[in-house]
Amino acid sequence: MPFLAENWPLISFAALALVVVIGAMLALRDGPPPYERRGILLTPPEINFLRTLESAVREDWLIFSKIRLSDIIKVRPRTRKFQSWQSRIQGVHLDFVLCDYETLEVKLAIELEDGQSHLTRPGRARFVNLALTAAGLPLLRVKVMEKYETTALRKDIEDALGILRKKKRA
Numbered sequence: 001m002p003f004l005a006e007n008w009p010l011i012s013f014a015a016l017a018l019v020v021v022i023g024a025m026l027a028l029r030d031g032p033p034p035y036e037r038r039g040i041l042l043t044p045p046e047i048n049f050l051r052t053l054e055s056a057v058r059e060d061w062l063i064f065s066k067i068r069l070s071d072i073i074k075v076r077p078r079t080r081k082f083q084s085w086q087s088r089i090q091g092v093h094l095d096f097v098l099c100d101y102e103t104l105e106v107k108l109a110i111e112l113e114d115g116q117s118h119l120t121r122p123g124r125a126r127f128v129n130l131a132l133t134a135a136g137l138p139l140l141r142v143k144v145m146e147k148y149e150t151t152a153l154r155k156d157i158e159d160a161l162g163i164l165r166k167k168k169r170a
Helices: 002-006 008-028 044-057 082-090 122-135 150-161
Strands: 061-068 093-100 106-113 139-143
Touching: 044 061, 044 093, 044 106, 044 150, 082 122, 106 122, 106 150, 122 139, 139 150
Parallel strands: 106 139
Antiparallel strands: 061 093, 093 106
């Protein structure tokens, strides 16, 4: 007991500090993570395009959607301002990419043009063009429509990939 009587200010301070730390930990505790489902993965115009794209590519390529630009291109090592260039591609998503069926190598990026994105984010389209061109990856821009023609889309894909088609003989 003499120890408590002699050191009561120190013990009181330690007890108060412990209460403050416990209180702060309880106050900072967030509870469950604040996430919820988004619902559908693609917008209705994207779903509409995907259905035609699936028919156009058949089993020649695999289709992936909502792919981050940084998942398919990268900043060259030892580049000046590496982190700045990296952050520019980190938050940009492409609508669709076509990949080689066997190797999953990305062959073509596809962006849907709704007419509004150029008005709301004019620099984004220009940056995506420059980044993909620098990386040597072709980009196909397709205007959003109510109905797409499968053979026309297939031709656009082959043209973007530089695939020469044999002409039919008469």
